[in-house]
Amino acid sequence: MPLSKRNCFIHLPLVQEFLRSVGGEAAVGVATHCEKKGKRVTDEELAKKMKLKVTEIRTVLNRLHYRGIACYKKTKNKKNGWYNYTWGIKKRRIVELVLEEQQESIEKLEVKQVFGKNYCFFSCKNNCAQLPFEIAAEYRFKCxxxxxxxxxFDYTKKLQEIGSQITEMRKEVGELKKLA
Ligand SMILES: [Zn+2]
Known part of the structure; x- marks a missing residue:
């Protein structure tokens, strides 16, 4: 891998999806730009680069800051006495949060997997919900x-789906760990 590509991972779909969930579509652009730049940037620069209003950029930065992903440095402008803010992205924090979230999702799927393997499920022809035997019996097998x-309900297909979902997520996590 070329040196410039090292430690670059904002392009991973898994990471982009996470950033989108935190700060909307523009959060992906902000993080991408910060990663490329490799040093702190001003909100004005981000706004110009992304063709958005500065207020919109600030909203995104605040959302990212709230989760500990963006950080700023305040410096006083000696000419006019105003404060300048330069922003950076904490990539280690992104990795931490993404891995945490993925781990939680994988664990939830694994619980479902165990459930699907060990219990008998019932469902109507419309497949409104899959209920375990005890609950279906309480409803007298009426949805x-x-x-x-x-x-x-045949859980085999569902189990296969869950299985491949888990495999896919583990692969994504592995990829992130490799690049980060
Ligand atoms: Zn039904």
């Missing part, structure tokens, strides 16, 4: 949502 009769 609580649409009233249709519930039959046993």
């Amino acid at each position: 609580p949502e649409c009233g249709e009769i519930m039959g046993s």
Whole structure:
């Protein structure tokens, strides 16, 4: 891998999705620009670069700052006495948060997996919900949502889906760990 590419990971879909969830679409642009630049930038510069209003950039930066992803440095302008803010992105914090979030999602899927393997599920033909035997029996095998009769639900396909989802997520996590 060329030296310039090292420690660059904002382009990973997993990371972009996370940034979007924190600060909207513009958060991806802000982080990408900061990563490329490699040093602190002003909100004006970001606004110009991304063709957005400075207020919009500030909103994004504040959201990122709230999660500890963006940080700023305040310096006094000697000419006019105003304060200048320059912003940076804490990439280590992004990695930390993304890995945390992924781990949680993987664990939730694993719980579902165990559940699917060990219990018998029932569902109506509309597939409103998949209920375990005990609960389906309480409803006398009538779907609580649409009233249709519930039959046993084949969980095999669902388990395969969950399995490949987990594999995919582990792969993404591995990729991030390698680049970060
Ligand atoms: Zn139903």
